[in-house]
Amino acid sequence: MDQQPVIETQNLTKRYGTTTAVDNLTFSIAQGEIFGFLGPNGSGKTTTLLMLLGLTEATSGTATVAGFNPTKEAIKVKRIVGYIPENIGFYEDMNGVENLRFIARLNHIPDTASTAKIDEALERVGLKDDATKKVAAFSRGMRQRLAIAEILIKEPKIAFLDEPTLGLDPEGTTLIIDYIKALSREHNITILLSSHDLQQVQRIADRIGIMLHGKMIAEGPLEKLAHEKLGVEDKEISLDDVYMKYFQEVTS
Amino acid sequence: MNGIRAIVRKELADHFSSYRFIILFALIAMVSLITTYMVGMGLKEELSGVAKPSFVFLMLFTSTGPLFSLVQFVAFFGPLIGLVLGFDSINRERSAGTLSKLASQPIYRDAIINGKFLSGVVTIAIMLVSILLVVTGLGLALIGVVPGVEELWRLIIYLIISIFYIAFWLGISILFSIIFRGIATSALATLAIWIFFSFFISMGATVVANAVVPLDQTNQGNPQVVLKHLRVQRVVSLISPMQLYNDATAIIIDPTRKTTRSFVLMGPLERLSSARFARPLDLFQSIYVVIPHIISLIAITVICFGVSYTVFMRQEIRSM
Numbered sequence: 314m315d316q317q318p319v320i321e322t323q324n325l326t327k328r329y330g331t332t333t334a335v336d337n338l339t340f341s342i343a344q345g346e347i348f349g350f351l352g353p354n355g356s357g358k359t360t361t362l363l364m365l366l367g368l369t370e371a372t373s374g375t376a377t378v379a380g381f382n383p384t385k386e387a388i389k390v391k392r393i394v395g396y397i398p399e400n401i402g403f404y405e406d407m408n409g410v411e412n413l414r415f416i417a418r419l420n421h422i423p424d425t426a427s428t429a430k431i432d433e434a435l436e437r438v439g440l441k442d443d444a445t446k447k448v449a450a451f452s453r454g455m456r457q458r459l460a461i462a463e464i465l466i467k468e469p470k471i472a473f474l475d476e477p478t479l480g481l482d483p484e485g486t487t488l489i490i491d492y493i494k495a496l497s498r499e500h501n502i503t504i505l506l507s508s509h510d511l512q513q514v515q516r517i518a519d520r521i522g523i524m525l526h527g528k529m530i531a532e533g534p535l536e537k538l539a540h541e542k543l544g545v546e547d548k549e550i551s552l553d554d555v556y557m558k559y560f561q562e563v564t565s
Numbered sequence: 566m567n568g569i570r571a572i573v574r575k576e577l578a579d580h581f582s583s584y585r586f587i588i589l590f591a592l593i594a595m596v597s598l599i600t601t602y603m604v605g606m607g608l609k610e611e612l613s614g615v616a617k618p619s620f621v622f623l624m625l626f627t628s629t630g631p632l633f634s635l636v637q638f639v640a641f642f643g644p645l646i647g648l649v650l651g652f653d654s655i656n657r658e659r660s661a662g663t664l665s666k667l668a669s670q671p672i673y674r675d676a677i678i679n680g681k682f683l684s685g686v687v688t689i690a691i692m693l694v695s696i697l698l699v700v701t702g703l704g705l706a707l708i709g710v711v712p713g714v715e716e717l718w719r720l721i722i723y724l725i726i727s728i729f730y731i732a733f734w735l736g737i738s739i740l741f742s743i744i745f746r747g748i749a750t751s752a753l754a755t756l757a758i759w760i761f762f763s764f765f766i767s768m769g770a771t772v773v774a775n776a777v778v779p780l781d782q783t784n785q786g787n788p789q790v791v792l793k794h795l796r797v798q799r800v801v802s803l804i805s806p807m808q809l810y811n812d813a814t815a816i817i818i819d820p821t822r823k824t825t826r827s828f829v830l831m832g833p834l835e836r837l838s839s840a841r842f843a844r845p846l847d848l849f850q851s852i853y854v855v856i857p858h859i860i861s862l863i864a865i866t867v868i869c870f871g872v873s874y875t876v877f878m879r880q881e882i883r884s885m
Contacts (some may be wrong), residue, residue, distance in 0.1 A: 366669055368665070368668055368669060369881065386669050388672075388673065389671075391669055391670060391671040391672075392671040394669075396666070396669040398662065398665045398666060398669070400662050401662055401666060402658075402661040402662025402663040402666060403661075403662075404575075404661075404663060405661065406579075415571065415575055416670065418570075418571035418574070418575075418668040419571050419667070419671070419672055420567055420671060421671070423726065451572060516659075
């Protein structure tokens with residue numbers, strides 16, 4: 314993973330009035346990496362993602378995504394970044410195929426090319442049989458899988474996934490995490506994954522970043538963090554323990 | 566541009582398959598057909614055995630018949646078309662969570678609002694053109710008079726003014742859908758605006774006129790004061806886009822009308838001339854009379870859309 318960073322931030326800061334949502338954030342993610350982005354609700358993860366995507370302007374500091382400035386070259390960034398927002402929405406009275414077709418059109422993929430792609434993507438996420446059902450009838454797990462299909466259609470270089478497993482049953486969570494792993498391994502997509510499901514993050518993340526009050530309080534591969542905080546080297550370390558340890562330290 | 570095209574395509578599909586569009590269209594088609602039929606039958610009866618006056622065809626649209634004329638109906642009901650098509654355009658996407666997804670696609674942010682507005686205008690245009698064609702066809706069959714070239718031009722101009730007028734209301738409703746998070750709130754707000762301009766502006770005009778130029782026992786006989794009173798009342802009522810539209814279309818569609826002002830407000834020579842020269846105005850003269858109205862109408866439509874555009878572009882994406 315010693316490749317050049319595809320995402321880089323320098324002292325990235327976002328203030329809303331007097332509250333600082335993101336505070337002097339400096340980190341980088343290498344090409345092809347799965348970066349587990351952890352932290353309690355309201356710690357600034359989503360704000361960071363929005364700034365990297367050019368949807369929110371940073372108060373100060375800089376960010377670079379694949380060599381582009383998200384504020385000034387938002388369109389270029391959005392072209393190569395796939396984003397699954399928290400609580401992703403779909404057009405309820407359109408079916409799965411129509412929803413994906415719309416995304417394809419917005420990404421300048423002509424209908425002749427997208428038809429096969431949509432089929433393939435739906436097959437990949439196991440929604441082929443439900444493709445012509447209206448999304449209103451989809452379960453939460455099916456919606457998240459449809460969101461993954463959107464990423465497959467778009468074929469981005471980078472994917473920002475904001476809580477893609479929120480509210481899913483364990484089986485659904487495992488399924489989504491497996492798809493995310495496949496995105497990374499088969500399509501070589503760099504992934505920034507924000508989640509509260511520590512076990513699952515541990516399973517697939519190459520590196521972990523823990524955010525609290527807008528600051529990155531820890532960053533690195535799990536083994537390194539475990540070594541620093543718990544002083545353990547064995548293979549049985551769990552991300553839960555490491556995570557809790559960091560919090561105890563900061564809050565005490 | 567690709568982004569706008571994709572959005573317009575989707576929005577049009579949404580509009581034409583939605584129940585609200587079907588209901589609106591059915592309602593308007595029904596009322597138009599009934600009105601035209603009644604007016605047409607009346608005209609046919611009156612015209613039998615009489616030399617046909619000029620511009621008979623346009624009378625299909627302007628004669629009130631037993632209820633109201635088609636032009637009056639569009640003036641009153643048209644706003645509702647615009648409002649119904651737009652009141653939930655942005656806030657529905659926001660509450661469904663599709664707006665942030667849309668904004669993260671490689672399109673300019675204004676493509677979203679431009680696409681919404683454009684598709685609404687296209688829907689309105691298709692609606693009005695088809696209604697006008699149906700009415701024209703029915704009128705042809707009923708009174709057996711073929712419209713002349715000038716009559717057709719007047720109808721086309723009437724159509725364009727009507728599209729702008731309804732687009733103004735569409736702009737208002739899209740603005741409300743941006744400002745108000747709740748869909749029910751924006752629906753109520755648009756209705757309130759519509760009711761205000763339809764019913765209360767004339768009351769308001771009377772109140773303002775009474776306040777500025779009070780009429781009482783002592784000066785009621787004084788024509789100067791009465792005139793001033795009426796002038797104030799008229800200026801206030803012109804705030805309403807409905808009044809602008811009514812005046813503009815009345816002149817365009819009825820060549821025998823020469824001024825938007827009422828008889829009382831005319832100058833003495835103007836009265837003389839309108840009494841002596843009873844010939845209808847030609848098309849360019851008619852347009853000339855109401856060009857200020859038409860320009861104002863287009864201007865408020867553009868301003869209204871401009872405000873929606875600015876508010877939308879400045880909104881924090883976070884709150885989307």
